[in-house]
Amino acid sequence: MEKRVLVLNLDHSPVAVVSPQKAIVLLLLEKANCLSVYDLLQIRTVSRSFAYPAVICLNHYKNIPYRGVLLNRVNLFRRDRGECQYCGSKKQLTIDHVVPRSKGGKSNWTNLTTACHRCNVLKGDKTPEQVGLTMQTKPFKPSLAYFLSEYAERQAEEWLPFLNGKVENLKFEV
Structure with a gap:
């Protein structure tokens, strides 16, 4: 390389x-x-x-x-080190809105995080606190x-x- x-x-x-x-x-x-x-x-x-x-x-x-850092899938996964921010899994990752869009959540660095498919489905249209999930790291703008x-x-x-x-x-x- x-x-x-x-x-x-x-x-x-x-x-x-x-x-x-x-x-x-x-x-x-x-x-x-x-x-x-x-x-x-x-x-x-x-x-x-x-x-x-x-x-x-x-x-x-x-x-x-x-020029700031672009908010895109690659940079989001890179910021979260390619793991679910709820359980730590590295498989079947998706992007999750911490505060769901239906509840007024925005698509920005501080509201988006990576989540495995299982945690994302479990969380659904609720906040992490409402379903008992704790985040490993708080989302931030890198x-x-x-x-x-x-x-x-x-x-x-x-x-x-x-x-x-x-x-x-x-x-x-x-």
Whole structure:
């Protein structure tokens, strides 16, 4: 699996996550400086070898407008770590409105959660308290820092020293 590269703005706030090829291009064009590399990894060409960048910093400040985290099925399941928030099951997951829509519940980060099919049917058109269900974690609106830190802990420890600030405008490049 190919490691990704964290791109920081001139003020060291994260602005993007890019492929190593894109990072090398930015470095060769002198549009960025390398701040951290992955140990024991290299990028090789026919005639040259490069250290595998982990974190690069742009040489000029880029103004990036605010974009929040999209509320979608993938991000909701990611926030809830792919398990039912009532019983902990990882099978037959669905999306549940904590306060049902019929009772005025909205479709937002703080009212949606993952639930297994069994718990969702048991809960039905009631609140968790009405049927005796307790939630493992209270639903919250995640920031991009939440998802980025989770990725860094699993696959890019080199990023962690650079993630102590806000990460609201981050863009993932495929």
